[in-house]
Amino acid sequence: MKLSPDQPIDLREVLRDLERYRPRRKGWHWREKVSEHKLGPFVFKDTSRELTHSVPLMAAHAFGGIDPQCDRTLTTEIASGRFEDDLRRMRMAAWHGADHIMVIRTTGQSHFDGLIEGTPEGVGGVPISRKQIRATRKALDAIEDEVGRPINFHSYVSGVAGPEIAVVFAEEGVNGCHQDPQYNVLYRDVNMHRAYVDAAEAKRILADGGILQLDGAHNANATAKEAWKVTPELLVQHAINCAYSRAAGMPQDLIALSTVPPTAPPAPKLRLDLPYAVALRELFRGYCFRAQQNTRYMESDTREATITHVLDTLISRLTSADIQSTITPDEGRNIPWHYNNVAGVNTARQTFMGLDGLDELVDLKQEGVLREDARAIKERAVLFLEEILESGGYYAAVAAGQFVDSGHYPERKGDGIVRDPGKGDGAGSVIRREPDYGAPVCSHFGHNALAPAHGKACDAIGGCTLCNPEKIRYIDELDPEDCVDRRLETPLAERAAGLLRPEVEKQGDGVVCLTVFVPAAEAVAEAAALEMARHMNLKDPQVISRRVMHPAEGSVFEIKGVLDMAVDIARLPQEARETPLPDAEIEAWVRPRDIHVVAATVGEDEHSVGLHEILDIKHGGIEKYGFHCHDLGTSVPVERLLDAAEETGARAVLVSTIVTHGEVHKGHMQRLDALARERGMRDRLLLIAGGPQVTAELAQACGMDAGFGRGTTGREVASFIVRSLRQREKE
């Protein structure tokens, strides 16, 4: 399957022939690092190979369009209910630099003592099934070819069907997963004997499949009352899962510790979180580190969440992180919207690129409070482990509620999670294996009667599904209604009919989000804001974020609502955006003609960056075609522009109009046109306006010959001048 950058992903093609789909590789892929990486005007220190297709950061155009890729894996975590919608957001995230895609499972899948088949819709996540995995991996194959970098597909091995899920992941080429029995026991109330027996089995399968494992310590961050006090327990949880994983046969390089800086401003974040991050790296040297961003203190304000996540990423950079996972800035208020997955990825990549080469600039102090606090956290963790031993071991410690207690260990508040070793999901389901027990697949923890002294355990059964994929039983759909084909009917029919609906989460959901400030006390302002949304024809308007600017002066709200209409593409005014002429053609026409242009930023305006990009040869400006550019600078009266045009015999006047307050940009254009006419110069001059709020229509309505907005290139402006002067030569 091949994707074309100018076409949406074809979901029907993704779903075709899945019964024959086989993953192209197994195991985890790390980025290919590039040192001393020359890109545009810079030499980068902490980067990996660039992508063949991507969306650079917004400011990249100021640096020749470069899109450097950091040297760490970037994760985006997707939660929805329809995997078919997730494929599009995976593609968007990959174009913005994500190469690790994590897909949350439908709520409660941990309690399914079996596999889910087909493609039912999920709640909060997608039902992880063989068909969904194949469709997703097949789409990711095409997406990684499109961006030019392998993408790791990730899900979760937990719950009472853990070993079965692990086998499916190994069979289907899943690249990473969470596996931590402590998660089952503490957060899913799975019987602890079942959880640990299953975990040993699952870990063996992951190890043989080369699947990178993340542990579940981050869950303690999310559930702790005062998160800065949970750090000793985090080290303990990491230690338990690392030790158990090694005992089950996992190599160290497949064991990643999932670590979250515990706090957020207004807490003194780095003073609390950095010692913990340092202690963790020192204690677990040699393991992989998967840094996640903070969710414990997320509110509904995406801007505030983003700043906390920048600080989390700074901590990753100051210590180390093999994988930087990202949290969408809206996770605190709703199931992540796809453009917030992308926003989360951009937070990490923008921060890392801004911190490139940091090691050459700063070092962490080797003495003082940083080291003292790091040591203290380790000492508390060692005491915690010793207490577990003294109290009769791990199961007894869990039964005594020693975990996720909100005290700062060894202080205890007595509010830890208590689990009875004889109870929980799957209690009583662990039975001793018979001596002649034969495992269904080769990867098996413990005695396997089918395993001859050498060779594969499955020889005796003609090959297991891990060694012989032909033996995999692919079950397509079990429910003719609750399946992806049914769900796709309407969105694909509307797309085929050229109908477009706004969306945030699911294709066709019609949801839009507006920001509105109301100058009144909060309670009144909120009611007024909702009324305004109703007047904008939004159905079911809901405030999803509110920020008080001042108790009496007013508040700003983000309101989501459904815009229940579809735009028919066929009926849209088709803006003819001319294709720019080839560079060679422009230069061949311009250079022999000795053409002068005058340019300036007009009015009381000092912003000249945009104009320089259009003019200067080093930004790909029109100088490179042979135009003689006379840049008069900033805050230039239009009279002086026309004087210069007269002195130089210029054929074009380029004005940059940034400030639009009070519509002054329109006034400048109108005045330039009127004055040129007064002086009898209008017919021989091309008047061209540019600026972030300028459009072709607006400029022409103000008497200009052309108008160019944000993102315009010198080539587009040069093409317009050549086409216009060529036309005038013919007349």
Ligand SMILES: Cc1ncc(COP(=O)(O)O)c(/C=N/CC[C@H](N)C(=O)O)c1O
């Ligand atoms: C160790 C472990 N096992 C299983 C599951 C999933 O288990 P259910 O399918 O029962 O929800 C999780 C979930 N964590 C969410 C990811 C987090 N937002 C992250 O960034 O890591 C988990 O942490």
